[in-house]
Amino acid sequence: MKNILTEKFSKRLLIAGVVLLLIGFIMFVWNDWSFSADEKLKADKVAQFGDFVGGLIGSIWALAGVILFYVALTEQRKDFATNREVLNAQTDALKQQIKEFELQREELSETRKVFKIQSETLKKQQFESTFFNLVNLHHGIVNSIDLRSKENKYGVIEAVKMNLERGKMNEKIIEVTTGRDCFVKFCKGFRNEYRKLRRDITELSDLEIAKQAYKNYYKLHQSDLGHYFRNLYHIFKFIKNSEEKDKKRYTSLVRAQLSNDELFLLFYNGISEYGSKKFLPLIEEFHILKNLNLKDFIEKNKHSKFYKKSAYGE
Incomplete structure:
Protein backbone atom coordinates (compact mmCIF):
# COMPACT_ATOMS: atom_id res chain seq x y z
CA MET A 1 0.00 0.00 0.00
CA LYS A 2 2.85 2.33 0.80
CA ASN A 3 4.38 1.65 -2.61
CA ILE A 4 1.09 2.61 -4.35
CA LEU A 5 0.36 5.86 -2.58
CA THR A 6 3.52 7.55 -3.76
CA GLU A 7 4.41 10.36 -6.13
CA LYS A 8 6.40 7.95 -8.27
CA PHE A 9 3.42 5.61 -8.72
CA SER A 10 1.22 8.60 -9.60
CA LYS A 11 3.68 9.62 -12.31
CA ARG A 12 3.60 6.12 -13.68
CA LEU A 13 -0.21 6.28 -13.88
CA LEU A 14 0.02 9.55 -15.76
CA ILE A 15 2.50 8.07 -18.20
CA ALA A 16 0.34 4.97 -18.57
CA GLY A 17 -2.66 7.19 -19.30
CA VAL A 18 -0.74 9.03 -21.98
CA VAL A 19 0.37 5.75 -23.53
CA LEU A 20 -3.18 4.38 -23.49
CA LEU A 21 -4.39 7.64 -25.00
CA LEU A 22 -2.00 7.24 -27.89
CA ILE A 23 -2.83 3.57 -28.35
CA GLY A 24 -6.56 4.27 -28.23
CA PHE A 25 -6.22 7.11 -30.66
CA ILE A 26 -4.37 4.86 -33.10
CA MET A 27 -6.83 2.04 -32.68
CA PHE A 28 -9.89 4.24 -33.23
CA VAL A 29 -8.68 6.31 -36.15
CA TRP A 30 -6.13 4.18 -37.96
CA ASN A 31 -8.54 2.51 -40.45
CA ASP A 32 -11.44 4.93 -40.36
CA TRP A 33 -9.83 8.28 -40.73
CA SER A 34 -8.64 9.41 -44.12
CA PHE A 35 -7.49 12.80 -42.91
CA SER A 36 -9.27 14.43 -45.79
CA ALA A 37 -10.71 17.90 -45.34
CA ASP A 38 -13.86 16.99 -47.33
CA GLU A 39 -14.73 13.85 -45.41
CA LYS A 40 -17.21 14.13 -42.53
CA LEU A 41 -16.36 13.02 -39.05
CA LYS A 42 -17.87 9.77 -37.84
CA ALA A 43 -19.79 10.71 -34.75
CA ASP A 44 -20.04 7.22 -33.35
CA LYS A 45 -16.28 6.71 -33.56
CA VAL A 46 -15.60 10.03 -31.87
CA ALA A 47 -18.10 9.23 -29.18
CA GLN A 48 -16.50 5.85 -28.56
CA PHE A 49 -13.10 7.43 -28.41
CA GLY A 50 -14.41 10.05 -25.95
CA ASP A 51 -15.91 7.33 -23.82
CA PHE A 52 -12.61 5.50 -23.87
CA VAL A 53 -10.66 8.56 -22.85
CA GLY A 54 -13.14 9.64 -20.20
CA GLY A 55 -13.85 6.22 -18.82
CA LEU A 56 -10.41 4.67 -18.68
CA ILE A 57 -7.77 7.28 -19.13
CA GLY A 58 -9.69 9.92 -17.18
CA SER A 59 -10.13 7.54 -14.31
CA ILE A 60 -6.44 6.68 -14.38
CA TRP A 61 -5.49 10.36 -14.35
CA ALA A 62 -8.04 11.13 -11.65
CA LEU A 63 -6.56 8.35 -9.55
CA ALA A 64 -3.12 9.79 -10.21
CA GLY A 65 -4.39 13.23 -9.12
CA VAL A 66 -5.93 11.78 -5.98
CA ILE A 67 -2.67 10.02 -5.19
CA LEU A 68 -0.70 13.23 -5.79
CA PHE A 69 -3.14 15.14 -3.57
CA TYR A 70 -2.79 12.50 -0.88
CA VAL A 71 0.97 12.58 -1.21
CA ALA A 72 0.91 16.38 -0.98
CA LEU A 73 -1.29 16.22 2.13
CA THR A 74 0.96 13.58 3.66
CA GLU A 75 4.07 15.65 2.97
CA GLN A 76 2.35 18.74 4.28
CA ARG A 77 1.37 16.87 7.41
CA LYS A 78 4.96 15.73 7.83
CA ASP A 79 6.13 19.31 7.33
CA PHE A 80 3.65 20.50 9.93
CA ALA A 81 4.84 17.82 12.33
CA THR A 82 8.46 18.75 11.64
CA ASN A 83 7.70 22.44 12.09
CA ARG A 84 5.85 21.67 15.31
CA GLU A 85 8.85 19.72 16.58
CA VAL A 86 11.14 22.58 15.59
CA LEU A 87 8.85 25.08 17.32
CA ASN A 88 8.68 22.88 20.40
CA ALA A 89 12.46 22.63 20.39
CA GLN A 90 12.74 26.41 20.00
CA THR A 91 10.18 26.90 22.79
CA ASP A 92 12.15 24.57 25.05
CA ALA A 93 15.33 26.43 24.16
CA LEU A 94 13.67 29.77 24.95
CA LYS A 95 12.37 28.42 28.24
CA GLN A 96 15.87 27.22 29.07
CA GLN A 97 17.29 30.63 28.17
CA ILE A 98 14.65 32.31 30.33
CA LYS A 99 15.62 30.05 33.24
CA GLU A 100 19.27 30.86 32.67
CA PHE A 101 18.47 34.58 32.52
CA GLU A 102 16.49 34.29 35.76
CA LEU A 103 19.39 32.48 37.39
CA GLN A 104 21.80 35.13 36.12
CA ARG A 105 19.48 37.86 37.40
CA GLU A 106 19.32 36.20 40.80
CA GLU A 107 23.11 35.86 40.83
CA LEU A 108 23.48 39.53 39.85
CA SER A 109 20.99 40.49 42.55
CA GLU A 110 22.92 38.50 45.15
CA THR A 111 26.17 39.99 43.87
CA ARG A 112 24.71 43.50 44.20
CA LYS A 113 23.59 42.69 47.72
CA VAL A 114 27.07 41.45 48.60
CA PHE A 115 28.67 44.56 47.06
CA LYS A 116 26.17 46.76 48.90
CA ILE A 117 26.94 45.03 52.21
CA GLN A 118 30.67 45.28 51.56
CA SER A 119 30.30 48.96 50.61
CA GLU A 120 28.25 49.71 53.72
CA THR A 121 30.73 47.78 55.87
CA LEU A 122 33.65 49.68 54.36
CA LYS A 123 31.88 53.02 54.86
CA LYS A 124 31.10 52.10 58.46
CA GLN A 125 34.70 51.05 59.09
CA GLN A 126 35.97 54.30 57.59
CA PHE A 127 33.46 56.30 59.63
CA GLU A 128 34.30 54.52 62.89
CA SER A 129 38.02 54.81 62.22
CA THR A 130 37.74 58.58 61.77
CA PHE A 131 35.29 58.86 64.67
CA PHE A 132 37.50 57.08 67.19
CA ASN A 133 40.54 59.00 65.95
CA LEU A 134 38.66 62.22 66.70
CA VAL A 135 37.69 60.91 70.14
CA ASN A 136 41.31 59.95 70.86
CA LEU A 137 42.39 63.39 69.67
CA HIS A 138 39.84 64.91 72.04
CA HIS A 139 41.30 62.95 74.96
CA GLY A 140 44.75 64.08 73.91
CA ILE A 141 43.64 67.71 73.93
CA VAL A 142 42.10 67.28 77.39
CA ASN A 143 45.25 65.61 78.76
CA SER A 144 47.45 68.38 77.33
CA ILE A 145 45.69 71.09 79.35
CA ASP A 146 47.62 72.19 82.44
CA LEU A 147 47.22 74.89 85.06
CA ARG A 148 49.44 76.06 87.93
CA SER A 149 48.10 77.56 91.09
CA LYS A 150 50.16 80.33 92.61
CA GLU A 151 50.00 82.51 95.67
CA ASN A 152 50.01 86.21 94.83
CA LYS A 153 51.31 89.03 97.00
CA TYR A 154 48.01 89.23 98.86
CA GLY A 155 48.18 85.56 99.82
CA VAL A 156 45.34 84.62 97.45
CA ILE A 157 45.70 81.34 95.57
CA GLU A 158 44.76 81.58 91.92
CA ALA A 159 45.09 79.31 88.84
CA VAL A 160 47.16 80.51 85.89
CA LYS A 161 48.42 79.02 82.64
CA MET A 162 51.69 77.15 82.95
CA ASN A 163 53.17 78.89 79.92
CA LEU A 164 52.49 82.25 81.56
CA GLU A 165 54.63 81.24 84.53
CA ARG A 166 57.85 81.15 82.58
CA GLY A 167 60.19 83.87 83.75
CA LYS A 168 58.16 84.58 86.93
CA MET A 169 60.17 82.67 89.50
CA ASN A 170 59.39 85.26 92.20
CA GLU A 171 55.83 83.91 92.49
CA LYS A 172 55.37 80.78 94.50
CA ILE A 173 53.82 77.83 92.59
CA ILE A 174 51.97 75.65 95.04
CA GLU A 175 49.98 73.30 92.78
CA VAL A 176 49.98 71.94 89.19
CA THR A 177 46.67 70.76 87.68
CA THR A 178 46.48 68.79 84.42
Missing part, protein backbone atom coordinates in the same frame (compact mmCIF):
# COMPACT_ATOMS: atom_id res chain seq x y z
CA GLY A 179 43.92 67.12 82.21
CA ARG A 180 40.23 66.93 83.07
CA ASP A 181 40.86 68.28 86.58
CA CYS A 182 41.52 71.68 85.00
CA PHE A 183 37.82 72.00 84.19
CA VAL A 184 37.02 72.06 87.90
CA LYS A 185 39.13 75.21 88.19
CA PHE A 186 37.71 76.59 84.88
CA CYS A 187 34.18 76.25 86.24
CA LYS A 188 35.12 77.88 89.53
CA GLY A 189 36.82 80.77 87.75
CA PHE A 190 33.81 81.31 85.46
CA ARG A 191 31.38 81.32 88.40
CA ASN A 192 33.47 83.95 90.14
CA GLU A 193 33.52 86.08 86.97
CA TYR A 194 29.74 85.76 86.58
CA ARG A 195 29.04 86.70 90.21
CA LYS A 196 31.30 89.74 89.91
CA LEU A 197 29.47 90.99 86.79
CA ARG A 198 26.12 90.21 88.34
CA ARG A 199 27.04 92.31 91.34
CA ASP A 200 28.49 95.22 89.36
CA ILE A 201 26.09 95.34 86.37
CA THR A 202 22.35 95.59 86.86
CA GLU A 203 21.09 96.93 83.53
CA LEU A 204 21.87 93.77 81.51
CA SER A 205 19.68 90.67 81.25
CA ASP A 206 20.70 87.31 82.68
CA LEU A 207 21.61 86.04 79.20
CA GLU A 208 23.76 89.07 78.38
CA ILE A 209 25.57 88.86 81.73
CA ALA A 210 26.25 85.15 81.19
CA LYS A 211 27.59 85.83 77.69
CA GLN A 212 29.84 88.67 78.89
CA ALA A 213 31.13 86.65 81.84
CA TYR A 214 32.01 83.71 79.59
CA LYS A 215 33.66 86.02 77.06
CA ASN A 216 35.81 87.60 79.75
CA TYR A 217 36.86 84.26 81.20
CA TYR A 218 37.33 82.65 77.74
CA LYS A 219 39.93 85.27 76.81
CA LEU A 220 42.05 84.27 79.81
CA HIS A 221 42.17 80.61 78.71
CA GLN A 222 41.50 80.92 74.98
CA SER A 223 44.40 78.67 73.95
CA ASP A 224 42.97 75.73 75.91
CA LEU A 225 39.22 76.31 75.75
CA GLY A 226 39.23 77.39 72.10
CA HIS A 227 41.13 74.29 71.02
CA TYR A 228 38.97 72.05 73.19
CA PHE A 229 35.56 73.30 72.01
CA ARG A 230 36.55 73.54 68.33
CA ASN A 231 37.57 69.89 68.32
CA LEU A 232 34.45 68.85 70.26
CA TYR A 233 32.27 70.75 67.78
CA HIS A 234 33.91 69.01 64.80
CA ILE A 235 33.26 65.59 66.33
CA PHE A 236 29.52 66.25 66.50
CA LYS A 237 29.53 67.93 63.09
CA PHE A 238 31.31 64.90 61.60
CA ILE A 239 28.62 62.60 62.99
CA LYS A 240 25.80 64.83 61.71
CA ASN A 241 27.22 65.06 58.17
CA SER A 242 27.95 61.34 57.92
CA GLU A 243 25.72 58.74 56.24
CA GLU A 244 25.57 56.76 59.47
CA LYS A 245 21.95 55.90 60.30
CA ASP A 246 22.37 55.50 64.06
CA LYS A 247 23.91 58.91 64.68
CA LYS A 248 22.65 59.19 68.26
CA ARG A 249 24.54 56.04 69.22
CA TYR A 250 27.83 57.79 68.45
CA THR A 251 26.81 61.14 69.90
CA SER A 252 25.89 59.28 73.09
CA LEU A 253 29.40 57.77 73.16
CA VAL A 254 30.93 61.24 72.90
CA ARG A 255 28.53 62.64 75.49
CA ALA A 256 29.53 59.85 77.88
CA GLN A 257 33.15 61.07 77.69
CA LEU A 258 32.25 64.52 79.05
CA SER A 259 32.38 65.25 82.76
CA ASN A 260 29.84 67.49 84.47
CA ASP A 261 32.38 70.33 84.59
CA GLU A 262 32.98 70.02 80.85
CA LEU A 263 29.22 70.07 80.22
CA PHE A 264 28.92 73.11 82.48
CA LEU A 265 31.42 75.10 80.39
CA LEU A 266 29.86 73.72 77.18
CA PHE A 267 26.52 75.11 78.37
CA TYR A 268 27.88 78.67 78.41
CA ASN A 269 30.09 78.21 75.37
CA GLY A 270 26.96 77.25 73.40
CA ILE A 271 25.12 80.50 74.18
CA SER A 272 28.22 82.67 73.69
CA GLU A 273 29.35 84.31 70.49
CA TYR A 274 31.81 81.42 70.03
CA GLY A 275 29.18 78.68 69.79
CA SER A 276 25.67 80.12 69.38
CA LYS A 277 25.64 79.94 65.57
CA LYS A 278 27.09 76.48 64.97
CA PHE A 279 27.44 74.50 68.17
CA LEU A 280 24.16 75.38 69.90
CA PRO A 281 21.94 73.70 67.20
CA LEU A 282 23.98 70.49 67.57
CA ILE A 283 23.70 70.65 71.35
CA GLU A 284 19.91 70.79 71.08
CA GLU A 285 19.66 68.19 68.32
CA PHE A 286 21.81 65.53 69.97
CA HIS A 287 20.76 66.18 73.62
CA ILE A 288 24.36 66.85 74.59
CA LEU A 289 23.41 68.44 77.93
CA LYS A 290 21.36 65.40 78.98
CA ASN A 291 23.82 64.41 81.74
CA LEU A 292 24.42 67.96 83.01
CA ASN A 293 23.56 68.55 86.65
CA LEU A 294 21.33 71.63 86.48
CA LYS A 295 20.76 72.00 90.23
CA ASP A 296 24.10 73.64 90.84
CA PHE A 297 24.37 77.25 89.69
CA ILE A 298 22.43 76.96 86.39
CA GLU A 299 18.99 76.18 87.79
CA LYS A 300 19.58 78.55 90.70
CA ASN A 301 20.08 81.43 88.23
CA LYS A 302 17.30 80.16 85.91
CA HIS A 303 19.73 79.77 83.01
CA SER A 304 18.27 76.46 81.82
CA LYS A 305 15.76 78.47 79.74
CA PHE A 306 18.63 79.52 77.45
CA TYR A 307 18.24 76.17 75.62
CA LYS A 308 15.35 74.22 74.21
CA LYS A 309 14.26 71.19 76.24
CA SER A 310 15.70 68.88 73.57
CA ALA A 311 19.21 69.90 74.71
CA TYR A 312 18.49 68.13 78.01
CA GLY A 313 17.12 64.99 76.35
CA GLU A 314 13.46 65.87 76.86
